[in-house]
Amino acid sequence: MSKNEYFDKVLVANRGEIAIRVMRACREMGIETVAVYSEADANALHVKYADEAFLIGAAHPTKSYLNMDRILEVAEMAGADAIHPGYGFLAEKAAFSAAVKKAGFTFIGPSEATIKMMGSKLDSKQAMHDAGVPVLPWTQSTDHDEAKAFAESIGYPVIVKASAGGGGIGMTIVNNEAELDEAIAKSSRTAASAFGDSTVFIEKYLAKPRHIEVQVFADSKGDVIHMYERECSIQRRHQKLIEEAPCPIMTDELRERMTQSAMTVAKTCNYENAGTVEFLYDSGNYYFMEMNTRLQVEHTVTELITGLDMVRMQIQVAAGEPLPYAQDQITCRGHAIECRVNAEDPMNNFQADAGKISRYRSPGGPGIRIDSCIHAGYSIPPLYDSMIAKLCARAMTREETVARMRRALTEYVIIGVKTTLPLHYAVMNNPEFIAGNTHTHFLQDPTITQS
Ligand SMILES: Nc1ncc2cc(-c3cccc4ccccc34)c(N3CC[C@@H](N)C3)nc2n1
Numbered sequence: 001m002s003k004n005e006y007f008d009k010v011l012v013a014n015r016g017e018i019a020i021r022v023m024r025a026c027r028e029m030g031i032e033t034v035a036v037y038s039e040a041d042a043n044a045l046h047v048k049y050a051d052e053a054f055l056i057g058a059a060h061p062t063k064s065y066l067n068m069d070r071i072l073e074v075a076e077m078a079g080a081d082a083i084h085p086g087y088g089f090l091a092e093k094a095a096f097s098a099a100v101k102k103a104g105f106t107f108i109g110p111s112e113a114t115i116k117m118m119g120s121k122l123d124s125k126q127a128m129h130d131a132g133v134p135v136l137p138w139t140q141s142t143d144h145d146e147a148k149a150f151a152e153s154i155g156y157p158v159i160v161k162a163s164a165g166g167g168g169i170g171m172t173i174v175n176n177e178a179e180l181d182e183a184i185a186k187s188s189r190t191a192a193s194a195f196g197d198s199t200v201f202i203e204k205y206l207a208k209p210r211h212i213e214v215q216v217f218a219d220s221k222g223d224v225i226h227m228y229e230r231e232c233s234i235q236r237r238h239q240k241l242i243e244e245a246p247c248p249i250m251t252d253e254l255r256e257r258m259t260q261s262a263m264t265v266a267k268t269c270n271y272e273n274a275g276t277v278e279f280l281y282d283s284g285n286y287y288f289m290e291m292n293t294r295l296q297v298e299h300t301v302t303e304l305i306t307g308l309d310m311v312r313m314q315i316q317v318a319a320g321e322p323l324p325y326a327q328d329q330i331t332c333r334g335h336a337i338e339c340r341v342n343a344e345d346p347m348n349n350f351q352a353d354a355g356k357i358s359r360y361r362s363p364g365g366p367g368i369r370i371d372s373c374i375h376a377g378y379s380i381p382p383l384y385d386s387m388i389a390k391l392c393a394r395a396m397t398r399e400e401t402v403a404r405m406r407r408a409l410t411e412y413v414i415i416g417v418k419t420t421l422p423l424h425y426a427v428m429n430n431p432e433f434i435a436g437n438t439h440t441h442f443l444q445d446p447t448i449t450q451s
C-alpha cells in the first residue's frame, strides 16, 4: 500500500541544492527518495537527505551524473517508480526522457518529442511564429547575398545564433556587412564543436533587452496555466545571478499578452509538467526566444509570490493527476528576489573557487529562504557548477524586498571560499537596480561593482 497516491519511490538524478529541494517535496508527500552520487560527492548533503543512496561513478559528470545507463540501473535496483532530473545534467536531454520511459519509469518532466523540439531554436521559432507568437525577424540562410539582403531589410546590428545552442554559446553580433561572413563561419564552427550541429540563423539584435520569462505548467490532459513572470536580466556570461518576480516594469496589459503567448507556446508543443518560456523585451515589445523544458534554478521566486510548491505540482502531474490549481487560484502576492551564491571571486573575473568552508552562518528571519547544499566543514568539489546556495527574500513591495535582501546579505557568513555575496550587496545598493532599471548588460556597466 503506497503511502501516497502518486509514487512510492523517486530517484533524484542530480546533486546539490536542487537534489535536496526535490527530496524535501518527496518527504513531505510520503515518497521515499533515492540519491545518486559520484565519488566526489560521498559526503554531500543530498546523500544524507535521501532514504537510500547509490554511488554511480567517478567525479567527472560523464562518468556519473550524465551516465544514463548507470542511473537507470540504480533506479531498477532501488525499485524506483519515477525519476526527477532536476536542472542541468540530463534534465533537457530528450534521449533521457525516452530512456526513462522505455525502462518503465515515469520521467518527471516533458516528453522526448517536446524536449527535442525545444532543443532546436530554429524549429521552436518557426513553430511559434506559425502559432502567432511574436518572434524577432530571422533568416536561416547563410548564403552571403541572402543574409546581406536580410540584414539590410531589418537594419544592422543583427546576431548570428546556433540553433542547437543554449546559454549564449555560438552567438556573434554583426554590425555591418563586412563582418557578416566571418560571423556566420565563427558561429557555425562554435555550434559544431559545442553541440555537434553547425546549424545557425540570423535575427535582429536588440541592444539592451530585458530577459522576462513566464512560468507555465501543463498536465497530461492538455490543460495549461501560467504562474506569472520572472525578470532575469542580471546575468554574467549568460549565467543568471539575480532573478526577481514579478517583473518590475510589468503592466496588467503586457502581462496578459505575455502569459497568453507563453501558454500558446506550451499548447503548441503539447507541453507537460513545469516549463519556462523565455522572452526578450524591448520598448513595449516582447519576442519569444526559447523554451526551457525543465524546472529552473529560479523557480524559488515564483514559489514565493504564489505560495505554491512547484516540485509537489511536478510530481502530481507526472503521476497523471490534473493540474492541482485552476488559473484563478494562482495569485501573485508581494515580491521576491533571488541571489545566486556562487563559489566565485567577483573581483577576479568570477574565477571559480573550490575549497573548504571553515565557517557558515545563514541569514534568517521574516521573508528569507535559503536553498543550499553547504555547511561548515564542507569542501566544495571543483568539477561541478559553482552555485552553492540561493538566497531569496520576499516582502510585500519590491522596495521592502530589496531592503530585506540587503539585510540578509549582511548576515550571510561563508568563510573559506570566495563568493558572489559582495557583488549581490553592491547590486542591492545600486540606484539603477533599486529603481528597477535592469537590462541584460547591467553588469557590463563598470560602476556596478564599485558601490
Ligand atoms: N536577437 C537578440 N538580441 C539580443 C540578445 C541578447 C541576449 C543576451 C545577451 C547577453 C546577456 C543576456 C541576458 C539575458 C537575456 C539575453 C541576453 C541573447 N541571449 C540569447 C541566449 C541568452 N542567454 C542570451 N539573445 C539576444 N538575441
Ligand SMILES: [Ca+2]
Pocket: 166, 167, 278, 290, 291, 292
Ligand atoms: Ca535556455
